[in-house]
Amino acid sequence: MAVFVNELSFSVENTRQHSAESSRIIGKLYQQFIHMFDYSITPEILANKTILITGAGAGIGRQAALTYAELGATVILLGKTVAKLEAVYDEILGNGHPEPAIVPLDLKGATKQNYIDLTSTIVSQFGKLDGALLNASMLGELTPFTQVSEQIWHDVMNVNVNAQFLLAQALIPSLLKAESASLVFTSSGVGNKGKAYWGAYSVSKFATEGMMQVIADEYENSSLRVNAINPGATSTNMRASAYPAENKDSIAAPEDIMPLYVYLMSDDSKAVNAQRLNAQ
Numbered sequence: 001m002a003v004f005v006n007e008l009s010f011s012v013e014n015t016r017q018h019s020a021e022s023s024r025i026i027g028k029l030y031q032q033f034i035h036m037f038d039y040s041i042t043p044e045i046l047a048n049k050t051i052l053i054t055g056a057g058a059g060i061g062r063q064a065a066l067t068y069a070e071l072g073a074t075v076i077l078l079g080k081t082v083a084k085l086e087a088v089y090d091e092i093l094g095n096g097h098p099e100p101a102i103v104p105l106d107l108k109g110a111t112k113q114n115y116i117d118l119t120s121t122i123v124s125q126f127g128k129l130d131g132a133l134l135n136a137s138m139l140g141e142l143t144p145f146t147q148v149s150e151q152i153w154h155d156v157m158n159v160n161v162n163a164q165f166l167l168a169q170a171l172i173p174s175l176l177k178a179e180s181a182s183l184v185f186t187s188s189g190v191g192n193k194g195k196a197y198w199g200a201y202s203v204s205k206f207a208t209e210g211m212m213q214v215i216a217d218e219y220e221n222s223s224l225r226v227n228a229i230n231p232g233a234t235s236t237n238m239r240a241s242a243y244p245a246e247n248k249d250s251i252a253a254p255e256d257i258m259p260l261y262v263y264l265m266s267d268d269s270k271a272v273n274a275q276r277l278n279a280q
């Protein structure tokens with residue numbers, strides 16, 4: 001599998017980095033709203049890193065898992081459908097990359113204790129955790145706000161917000177023990193601008209961005225950086241449910257948006273904190 005070319009780019013929107021110099025530069029960029037960055041990915045850039053990926057069985061999470069493994073990381077694959085996780089596991093092993101681990105867990109029903117146990121297992125098996133990509137989420141239904149069902153609202157909030165809250169709470173103490181750690185949330189185009197009919201999903205992504213900002217601010221002077229990715233339109237099952245008539249070839253494939261996913265897990269992004277980054 002060849003996922004990468006050497007010269008890759010993504011755009012950065014907003015706000016803050018650790019150093020005063022970076023703040024000045026980013027502030028300037030913010031005034032211009034958007035700036036394109038170039039990022040060269042070197043092979044083995046994630047060697048010796050242990051990275052948890054939620055929603056690793058399909059779509060963007062699956063591609064992130066394959067990509068991180070290709071770049072040398074040991075990946076922990078969390079998702080709700082075991083067969084999908086096993087397929088990713090087999091693909092990684094088949095490609096000769098570090099052996100991954102599988103964590104079957106439905107975020108909808110998981111408890112605080114599940115996340116605490118998960119974290120202890122990771123640390124006891126792998127010794128450390130360098131990164132977590134909180135990618136899994138559910139779309140719910142696209143419908144007028146007055147017709148959003150209470151059940152869907154609660155399910156979406158459970159998976160997209162409450163699970164991220166409990167998981168982040170459980171992971172942070174271990175992430176802080178790594179030399180340099182990255183916690184990455186997943187937002188959306190409707191995560192900072194509400195859009196008609198996107199109901200619970202849009203609200204959940206605003207909450208995700210809020211959570212990212214709160215945690216990032218609390219750990220600003222630590223070895224942990226916390227950011228959010230807005231993937232942009234990407235051909236996956238979720239995108240197909242939202243836009244069933246869309247031509248899949250007209251939008252990005254998951255592998256196209258990997259540069260930002262790699263950048264945020266690599267030490268190259270050590271100084272980047274509290275940002276909402278566009279993958280395309």
Ligand code: NDP
Nearest residue numbers: 055058059060080081106107108136137233234236237238
């Ligand atoms: P997919 O629906 O293709 O994949 C979602 C993944 O999350 C699947 O592996 C799914 O597992 C897992 N998942 C869903 N619900 C649960 C749950 N309750 N417990 C555990 N795992 C669960 O989505 P995408 O890859 O498109 O989306 C990835 C992220 O990117 C999401 O946060 C999404 O909101 C965001 N995003 C995507 C965009 C796009 O255009 N694709 C645009 C903007 C944001 P299983 O397969 O087993 O159900």
